Amino acid sequence: MSARYQDIARQLERRLDAGEFPPGSRLPSVRRLASEHGVNSLTALAAYRWLEQRQRVLARSRAGFYAALPPADPLAHPAQALPSPATLVEVDSRMSQLLALSGSDIAVQLHMAEAHHSLYPSQELARRLQQTLAQRPELIGAYLPAAQEARLRRLLQSLAADWRLDLPEEEILFCNGITEGISLALRHLTRPGDTVAVETPVYFGLLQTLASLGLKALEIPCTPDAGLSLEALEFALQYGPPVRCLVTVTNFQNPSGALMPDDNKKRLLALARRHGLSIIEDDVFGELYFGNQRPTPLKAWDRDGDVVYCASFTKSLAPSFRLGWLSGGRHHEALARLRASSSLVSPALLLGALADLLASGDYARMSQKLRQQLAQQMERVADAVLAAFPRGTRLRRPQGGLLLWVECPEGLDSGRLLEAALAQSISFAPGMLFSAQPRFQHCLRLNFGQPWNAAQADAIAALGRLATEQLRRT
Amino acid sequence: MSARYQDIARQLERRLDAGEFPPGSRLPSVRRLASEHGVNSLTALAAYRWLEQRQRVLARSRAGFYAALPPADPLAHPAQALPSPATLVEVDSRMSQLLALSGSDIAVQLHMAEAHHSLYPSQELARRLQQTLAQRPELIGAYLPAAQEARLRRLLQSLAADWRLDLPEEEILFCNGITEGISLALRHLTRPGDTVAVETPVYFGLLQTLASLGLKALEIPCTPDAGLSLEALEFALQYGPPVRCLVTVTNFQNPSGALMPDDNKKRLLALARRHGLSIIEDDVFGELYFGNQRPTPLKAWDRDGDVVYCASFTKSLAPSFRLGWLSGGRHHEALARLRASSSLVSPALLLGALADLLASGDYARMSQKLRQQLAQQMERVADAVLAAFPRGTRLRRPQGGLLLWVECPEGLDSGRLLEAALAQSISFAPGMLFSAQPRFQHCLRLNFGQPWNAAQADAIAALGRLATEQLRRT
Ligand SMILES: Cc1ncc(COP(=O)(O)O)c(C=O)c1O
Ligand SMILES: Cc1ncc(COP(=O)(O)O)c(C=O)c1O
Numbered sequence: 001m002s003a004r005y006q007d008i009a010r011q012l013e014r015r016l017d018a019g020e021f022p023p024g025s026r027l028p029s030v031r032r033l034a035s036e037h038g039v040n041s042l043t044a045l046a047a048y049r050w051l052e053q054r055q056r057v058l059a060r061s062r063a064g065f066y067a068a069l070p071p072a073d074p075l076a077h078p079a080q081a082l083p084s085p086a087t088l089v090e091v092d093s094r095m096s097q098l099l100a101l102s103g104s105d106i107a108v109q110l111h112m113a114e115a116h117h118s119l120y121p122s123q124e125l126a127r128r129l130q131q132t133l134a135q136r137p138e139l140i141g142a143y144l145p146a147a148q149e150a151r152l153r154r155l156l157q158s159l160a161a162d163w164r165l166d167l168p169e170e171e172i173l174f175c176n177g178i179t180e181g182i183s184l185a186l187r188h189l190t191r192p193g194d195t196v197a198v199e200t201p202v203y204f205g206l207l208q209t210l211a212s213l214g215l216k217a218l219e220i221p222c223t224p225d226a227g228l229s230l231e232a233l234e235f236a237l238q239y240g241p242p243v244r245c246l247v248t249v250t251n252f253q254n255p256s257g258a259l260m261p262d263d264n265k266k267r268l269l270a271l272a273r274r275h276g277l278s279i280i281e282d283d284v285f286g287e288l289y290f291g292n293q294r295p296t297p298l299k300a301w302d303r304d305g306d307v308v309y310c311a312s313f314t315k316s317l318a319p320s321f322r323l324g325w326l327s328g329g330r331h332h333e334a335l336a337r338l339r340a341s342s343s344l345v346s347p348a349l350l351l352g353a354l355a356d357l358l359a360s361g362d363y364a365r366m367s368q369k370l371r372q373q374l375a376q377q378m379e380r381v382a383d384a385v386l387a388a389f390p391r392g393t394r395l396r397r398p399q400g401g402l403l404l405w406v407e408c409p410e411g412l413d414s415g416r417l418l419e420a421a422l423a424q425s426i427s428f429a430p431g432m433l434f435s436a437q438p439r440f441q442h443c444l445r446l447n448f449g450q451p452w453n454a455a456q457a458d459a460i461a462a463l464g465r466l467a468t469e470q471l472r473r474t
Numbered sequence: 475m476s477a478r479y480q481d482i483a484r485q486l487e488r489r490l491d492a493g494e495f496p497p498g499s500r501l502p503s504v505r506r507l508a509s510e511h512g513v514n515s516l517t518a519l520a521a522y523r524w525l526e527q528r529q530r531v532l533a534r535s536r537a538g539f540y541a542a543l544p545p546a547d548p549l550a551h552p553a554q555a556l557p558s559p560a561t562l563v564e565v566d567s568r569m570s571q572l573l574a575l576s577g578s579d580i581a582v583q584l585h586m587a588e589a590h591h592s593l594y595p596s597q598e599l600a601r602r603l604q605q606t607l608a609q610r611p612e613l614i615g616a617y618l619p620a621a622q623e624a625r626l627r628r629l630l631q632s633l634a635a636d637w638r639l640d641l642p643e644e645e646i647l648f649c650n651g652i653t654e655g656i657s658l659a660l661r662h663l664t665r666p667g668d669t670v671a672v673e674t675p676v677y678f679g680l681l682q683t684l685a686s687l688g689l690k691a692l693e694i695p696c697t698p699d700a701g702l703s704l705e706a707l708e709f710a711l712q713y714g715p716p717v718r719c720l721v722t723v724t725n726f727q728n729p730s731g732a733l734m735p736d737d738n739k740k741r742l743l744a745l746a747r748r749h750g751l752s753i754i755e756d757d758v759f760g761e762l763y764f765g766n767q768r769p770t771p772l773k774a775w776d777r778d779g780d781v782v783y784c785a786s787f788t789k790s791l792a793p794s795f796r797l798g799w800l801s802g803g804r805h806h807e808a809l810a811r812l813r814a815s816s817s818l819v820s821p822a823l824l825l826g827a828l829a830d831l832l833a834s835g836d837y838a839r840m841s842q843k844l845r846q847q848l849a850q851q852m853e854r855v856a857d858a859v860l861a862a863f864p865r866g867t868r869l870r871r872p873q874g875g876l877l878l879w880v881e882c883p884e885g886l887d888s889g890r891l892l893e894a895a896l897a898q899s900i901s902f903a904p905g906m907l908f909s910a911q912p913r914f915q916h917c918l919r920l921n922f923g924q925p926w927n928a929a930q931a932d933a934i935a936a937l938g939r940l941a942t943e944q945l946r947r948t
Contacts, residue, residue, distance in 0.1 A: 102620065112617070112618075114617040114618075115615075116615075117612045117614075118612070118615070119615070120614060120615035122611040122612050122613075122614040122615045123611045125614045126607035126608070126611035126614055129603075129607060129614075130604045130607055130608075133600035133603060133604055134600070134604075137596040137597045137599070137600035138591045138592070139596075140591075140594060140596040140599045140600055140603075140792055140793075140794050141589075141590075141591025141592070141593070141596045141792070141793055141794065142591055142793060142794045143586070143591075143788065143793040143794070144576050144586075145794070146576060175817075176650050176817040176818070176820075177817060177818050177819075179815070179816065179817050179818040180816060180817040180818075183816045183817065205818075208811075208814070208815045209815040209816070211815070212811065212812050212815040212816070318614055318615070319615055319616060320613055320614050320616045320617070320619070320821050321821055322817075322818070322820065322821045337682075337686065338686050340679075340682065341653070341657065341682045341683040341685070341686040342653065342654060342657045342683070342686070342816075343649075343650040343651060343653050343654040343657065343796075343817065344650070344651050344653040344654075344796070345651075345796065346650075346796065347795055347796045347821065347824060348793070348794035349794040349795065349824075350821060350823075350824075
């Protein structure tokens, strides 16, 4: 039943107990540990994470792992008894590992959260941008984009109104992708050392942002079916460490694909109010819905300005523009100041081009086409997974987004699966990336943003075979 | 001799001494104080700043001013004896005040640090961007710009080598304008409460960034002739509070226009080494030199990786691209991670377009044309100021950049001058913006980035008349 990384961790624990590594001393590097046990680095890292979680080792950013003090009285750590204890996130290198895969020449890449460039209306966007440039080349020389911002704010206001989200025009702020919006909101709402509630599994980029700000992540379960568990959140708010704010991907969560039901959105707001909790809503996938109606953001029911709503066109229209925006509720003014002192403004040219496009009325059609393609690809990928993966594998077809979360039977080590897949020139995102704790070793995240073709079909069949073999051998 | 704001401050001080406002109580709003004394708000604000500097009042962000505790034993504040004591910067609204002027319909705007869009090769850049789009429309759909980044890094490496700045290719990181570069560097190098040395007068945007990070500014004198005073810096490092790092605009400083001599650059590095001081070099104006040779950045002599070098094309080529870059020395890797978690990447499309332009070899010609125009405009503006402003007005013609620093005779209140100028639809940046302390009330900063014409000539003549009148009346 127990996975390989746990064996390794237990062996190392015995060596720690025996005093081989006094507290504070440096432990073997991940690579070293891996080769000692004849496993890959991801497995060795999982062993360290498990020990870290049990407070037997300490991770130091880029310096490796160190022996911790001997275990204290467990009662001295009441938070450990909670379902999701606060853990200092140490994920510096996860995203960079994954990004490195993108630069490689892997044949079938399923590890990202992006759509293939051919799915975006690139030709049309390019033509429009050329028109914008022909009509107003002076846009290139514009230092401050006040006019473009004002125009785009009005257009976004009416776009959002279509999703039942009414925002005052002056409460729309532009930023570099949603990443900047979330980073600004966290910088404003928290201080280093604070605890932030996040979903688990969670987008690893968020763990990295939290780590860079010295924040602790309190992981609240989120399932593909029900989304963020409000029960677990309430329990954590009542009995856990003080939580400063919650970051939630309400629509088509990464990686679970979960869509938070409208009722839960309203309940979450009430819960947050009761506990004085601020919410950062990450709606990066909201525009990629497969149903008839664009899901309504949580923010739509926010009467008190508690929600910092963040959105972006990086996934839904023009990735390379990196145009995100936020509406900060009662924090809006402070966020606008923070943005000005962090990166000043967004490129006037791109703001102008996006405004031209939204004003043209073509966005609805472009967006619908992208959604239809994604919905079809999702079905193909899901079918292929169910056909090829070992019995007991579960998935829920998401109602939008770019990502399929696949839960293999317990015991599968998706890190090892990735090494085997890479050897066949196939990539995916292994479960261990999506939590600071070793919860999701048996899961994988597949990107269905790539056009469906024979190579993809073959790749998923191969993944299924590799998973089946691995389970048979353990 | 004493300025109006000082009279007002002294009166308020007497009321504080008399106990009219107990410690912690709220003082009249700036607007109220202004109307009580029949002065404008900038003058009332200067009075408060003066009292704040003497620790008689406390500023609370957006909540106004409060009475401080009675003055403590001056010996308890040894820093006060230094030429440039550390002062918690409270400049939230300065930049936004100035930005608001940009959105207005003021006829002759001399308050910004930008060149008029007609000075940039907008038509040519637009044509090139159209070519880029025609050849590679798929760039629009590119989420991660790894290929564009790699190409642009190589091009920047050889561009910088022309200025005798040799950088490893992998030590070039892109960011959203130089603002983001400096903000990242400060976030990495400092903790809230730390003291950062800056030039005085200083770019107010930097004061705002420091304030947003909870940092204190230690202002080190910088004169148009000699640039940053290394003597003052050394004195401050020896006898002042611990200083975490220095931010310096080495080439054509904003607002003084100072160019740091090469010898001083080398001495500064040695001084920093001796005191374990990190340096953030802001080279936003370096490409706008009027002489025969592009000034060499401080970074060129940095053997030990102590300098975080920040540059940008926002002033020198394409403001609306907002493409900045940095080379972080021994902090580079940490800065790359911080950037990824703060805003991920820059727009692939713009990185690609800039690379195409640099590769074409046209940049040198475009850049030369811009420099020649700026040099001519600088001479016109400087001549006009010397002809129109009161006797005793001093200026030094800068050797590059966009900005002319005008020192009027002591006693001139440039805040009042600005109000009078605005009434005639003329704007400039008053001296009070460039320090947290009331040092530069008699100075003004003029932008010479606007094409020279009769309206500008008239505007500068009018400014001179207003200044002369004001001095006659005091
Ligand atoms: C949940 C989530 N939030 C934020 C981001 C980053 O978005 P952006 O590119 O707009 O910064 C991603 C990217 O994958 C994501 O999945
Ligand atoms: C000295 C200085 N640094 C930085 C900036 C901001 O530059 P960017 O637009 O590249 O963020 C300015 C803008 O005026 C400046 O004068």
